[in-house]
Amino acid sequence: MPAKSTAQTLLEKADKKANSSSGWFSSSSTKFEEAGDLYQQAANQFKIEKLFREAGDAHAREAECREKSQEANEAAQAWWNAAKAYKRGYPDLAITALSQTITHLTKQGRFRQAADREKEIGQIYLQELNDLQKACESLERAGEWYIQEDAQATANACFKDAADLHADLEQYPQAIARYEQVANASLSSALTKYSVKEYWLRACLCALAMGDTVTSKRNLTKYSSLDTTFSSTREAKFINIITEAIEAGDVETFTGAVFEYDQVMRLDNWKTSILSKIKKNMQTDDIGIL
Structure with missing residues (x-):
């Protein structure tokens, strides 16, 4: 019987900790914090072993522990780490993990970071899954959030990419509306006016x-x-x-x-x-x- 890898051993310790009953002197939040730390260590070991599906799964379990111990920032980060691991060959799982990250970020009012993650979802739909419609929707959502955060140039880039995709999908009226939106936003600045034509x-x-x-x-x-x-x-x-x-x-x-x-x-x-x-x-x- 082959020896267990370090990652596997850590994962089992994490499972055991997460499923244990809280003792007299420790709260359940302490239990989940400790389990979360162990899942994180297991995930990092899986990455060293280039087992990215397992690394993503361990980060996802870490994220759930962070949620149970009310660590919102750490939960958002754990879901994002899960997504980065899943990106190595598991696009659907990466999208799910990124969506979880976005839920945490928007609750905390961190719309700039939420927009970055939404843009990542758009890229996965486009490059990995070839789903132009979904890519378009994600890019437009990201663009709206960037505008809220006064990141006009980044919003314009998202809307321009969305317009190109609308045209590829032969949704020409939507494409025209987006191109005109980007042009109008670009007219007001000497730096971006050249791109309007x-x-x-x-x-x-x-x-x-x-x-x-x-x-x-x-x-x-x-x-x-x-x-x-x-x-x-x-x-x-x-x-x-x-x-x-x-x-x-x-x-x-x-x-x-x-x-x-x-x-x-x-x-x-x-x-x-x-x-x-x-x-x-x-x-x-x-x-x-x-």
């Missing part, structure tokens, strides 16, 4: 992906009134050219304009994808006309 470009592309050239043109006019330099930018000129090409059903002009724009500005994956959708819509419409 990028958000407006994306918003217009969303309108065109819906086949709504009227909204695209109306929005171009609106954006130019908010920033008078916008109409002379390469972004605004590009939107004008492709909007006219779409209205004329001129796929050749559209393709040429996209090629030329890419030579100067380099299209990222998001723009390439949405422009492909717009072109496909134009070609489908052409078939319909014929």
